[in-house]
Amino acid sequence: MIKQRYSVSRGIIINIIMLFILFIIAVISINSGKMNLSPSEVFNVIMGNGTARENLIIFEFRLPRIILSILVGIGMGTSGCIMQSLLRNDMASPGTLGISSGSGLFVLMFVVMFNTQGISSAIALPLLAFVGGMTAAALIFLLSYRRGRDISHTGLILTGVALSSGYGALTTLLTLKLDDHQMDFIQRWSAGSLWGDNWNYLSILAPWVIVLFIYTFYKSRILNTLNLGNQTATGLGVSVKPEFLGLSIAAVALSSGSVALGGNFFFVGMISPHMAKKLVGPNHKLLLPAASLSAAIIILLADTITRTISLGTDVPTGIIITVLSTPYFLYLLAKAN
Amino acid sequence: MNSIKAEKLDIAYDDTLIVKSLNMGIPKGKITSIIGANGCGKSTILKAIGRILKPKSGLVYLSGEDISKLSTKDIAKKMAILPQTPTAPNGLTVGELVAYGRFPHQRGFGNLTPEDKKIISWALSVTKLTEFENREVDTLSGGQRQRVWIAMALAQQTDLILLDEPTTYLDLAHQLEVLKLLFDLNRNQGCTIVMVLHDLNLASRFSDYMIAIHKGTIIEHGSPQKVMTREVLKKTFHIDAEIVNEPKSGRPVCLTYDILKTVPIIPNSEMRAFAL
Numbered sequence: 001m002i003k004q005r006y007s008v009s010r011g012i013i014i015n016i017i018m019l020f021i022l023f024i025i026a027v028i029s030i031n032s033g034k035m036n037l038s039p040s041e042v043f044n045v046i047m048g049n050g051t052a053r054e055n056l057i058i059f060e061f062r063l064p065r066i067i068l069s070i071l072v073g074i075g076m077g078t079s080g081c082i083m084q085s086l087l088r089n090d091m092a093s094p095g096t097l098g099i100s101s102g103s104g105l106f107v108l109m110f111v112v113m114f115n116t117q118g119i120s121s122a123i124a125l126p127l128l129a130f131v132g133g134m135t136a137a138a139l140i141f142l143l144s145y146r147r148g149r150d151i152s153h154t155g156l157i158l159t160g161v162a163l164s165s166g167y168g169a170l171t172t173l174l175t176l177k178l179d180d181h182q183m184d185f186i187q188r189w190s191a192g193s194l195w196g197d198n199w200n201y202l203s204i205l206a207p208w209v210i211v212l213f214i215y216t217f218y219k220s221r222i223l224n225t226l227n228l229g230n231q232t233a234t235g236l237g238v239s240v241k242p243e244f245l246g247l248s249i250a251a252v253a254l255s256s257g258s259v260a261l262g263g264n265f266f267f268v269g270m271i272s273p274h275m276a277k278k279l280v281g282p283n284h285k286l287l288l289p290a291a292s293l294s295a296a297i298i299i300l301l302a303d304t305i306t307r308t309i310s311l312g313t314d315v316p317t318g319i320i321i322t323v324l325s326t327p328y329f330l331y332l333l334a335k336a337n
Numbered sequence: 338m339n340s341i342k343a344e345k346l347d348i349a350y351d352d353t354l355i356v357k358s359l360n361m362g363i364p365k366g367k368i369t370s371i372i373g374a375n376g377c378g379k380s381t382i383l384k385a386i387g388r389i390l391k392p393k394s395g396l397v398y399l400s401g402e403d404i405s406k407l408s409t410k411d412i413a414k415k416m417a418i419l420p421q422t423p424t425a426p427n428g429l430t431v432g433e434l435v436a437y438g439r440f441p442h443q444r445g446f447g448n449l450t451p452e453d454k455k456i457i458s459w460a461l462s463v464t465k466l467t468e469f470e471n472r473e474v475d476t477l478s479g480g481q482r483q484r485v486w487i488a489m490a491l492a493q494q495t496d497l498i499l500l501d502e503p504t505t506y507l508d509l510a511h512q513l514e515v516l517k518l519l520f521d522l523n524r525n526q527g528c529t530i531v532m533v534l535h536d537l538n539l540a541s542r543f544s545d546y547m548i549a550i551h552k553g554t555i556i557e558h559g560s561p562q563k564v565m566t567r568e569v570l571k572k573t574f575h576i577d578a579e580i581v582n583e584p585k586s587g588r589p590v591c592l593t594y595d596i597l598k599t600v601p602i603i604p605n606s607e608m609r610a611f612a613l
């Protein structure tokens with residue numbers, strides 16, 4: 001009898017290990033930064049015995065940032081995983097399909113017109129990003145959908161890339177109107193800056209991401225069948241149209257929430273589902289948590305590195321991720337051929 | 338007794354009408370093959386009766402019930418359909434794929450019950466795949482892979498299985514293996530089988546009932562003896578076929594054939610000179 005490469009028990013163990021790794025990185029991350037705190041000091045602060053300064057560092061700066069990294073990771077990982085399974089295309093992700101750029105354009109318009117402080121923008125930003133993302137998704141669908149035919153893989157990605165650069169052009173056009181401060185914000189945002197790291201933003205993003213993740217996880221059986229192709233899924237009794245639509249909306253919503261508050265992490269949404277598939281196989285009950293956890297690990301690790309290693313100026317987290325994941329992406333491309 | 342009945346079916350892609358006003362019956366408990374030239378609409382008809390493609394107008398009845406009134410999940414409990422050359426994601430095992438066949442019978446999060454597991458191992462043993470349960474689908478040969486998909490359809494536990502060209506890309510032995518499996522399922526389990534087939538002789542050998550389609554309309558339907566005739570094949574494929582009875586089974590087979598002589602494309606010598 002041949003041993004199964006991806007058994008359920010193995011998948012569960014891998015997920016638990018990843019959760020543990022994420023926890024370790026979170027602990028390291030909370031200890032390190034411009035001002036290092038020892039683990040015992042951090043423990044004291046969490047138990048409520050910290051000085052005002054320590055409290056400020058932990059509760060107002062580091063903890064929200066860690067939580068934001070994890071939420072953005074869950075959002076991007078789940079969203080990329082849904083897109084790859086629905087479209088049966090390993091290159092699909094919020095980044096490659098231009099959905100993040102669509103969300104980004106709307107975020108930018110908001111930044112140009114209003115300032116970005118306060119609770120109202122905490123609600124408005126993800127919603128606007130969602131509208132932008134849905135617009136982008138609808139455009140892609142209209143441009144690449146042919147009735148009665150399967151959507152061509154390369155056609156879809158090409159459309160996404162084309163739309164992305166279109167949004168990029170519009171974004172550049174808008175940035176001409178910005179002052180230095182706004183310009184700086186946009187540049188850092190588009191590189192992935194994890195800027196929404198205060199409790200106001202998190203109180204919106206957390207339920208947004210968690211509810212959508214639970215919805216998607218509940219639909220993992222549907223995702224498993226849709227991954228066999230729409231016709232086979234219909235044969236198995238899946239109502240393909242409503243399920244496809246519901247899951248697409250969830251994917252766009254997850255990515256736009258993350259994009260709005262985290263920034264444009266181009267690669268994470270594509271690479272983390274890949275790594276997850278390698279680790280736990282194609283069953284979505286294991287794959288969805290694994291993709292979320294690996295994305296969270298990537299972002300949190302990159303953020304910890306950026307905050308620890310002083311590179312002279314403030315470097316956006318996304319740059320580290322891009323630098324780290326480009327080789328992996330090239331490896332995937334080489335393997336695909 | 339008909340398992341499926343189609344009434345005045347119009348099927349179209351966009352605005353091109355592929356099938357017009359089709360009336361058709363599929364006999365219950367039999368093996369039915371749909372034959373016809375490329376692009377004649379045979380796969381389209383199979384998809385329409387399998388509710389993968391929505392007909393423009395007309396009705397399809399599944400054991401007397403209008404399928405447009407049934408939920409897709411309820412249909413999946415009565416009818417399994419395998420599209421042409423389905424693909425499984427990397428890393429999926431045979432056992433997992435066959436387990437997906439239980440989908441229409443599951444609810445909520447869909448953990449497998451002992452009953453489900455029993456049916457899955459039955460489907461695996463009927464298709465002689467038990468030893469491959471933990472193998473990944475993409476590591477199997479074409480013939481084995483086709484058997485896995487059939488096993489998935491079997492796990493659906495339906496009385497009716499539709500297959501779109503189940504022998505495509507298979508060599509002679511594997512084609513026979515798949516068809517013999519379907520034949521056994523029909524004779525032993527009483528499954529009604531409907532398939533689109535390209536190979537006329539295999540269709541004749543394994544079918545109880547054949548339907549010849551040309552340009553979306555039925556040329557002839559009935560027993561292989563009735564359909565496998567020179568006249569019918571002339572209308573269906575534009576071929577001039579030599580039909581003989583195969584000594585072993587007594588079924589008609591096409592011994593050899595030629596393309597039917599048609600009006601020359603370039604009618605006279607002047608025109609030919611002009612064209613050259």
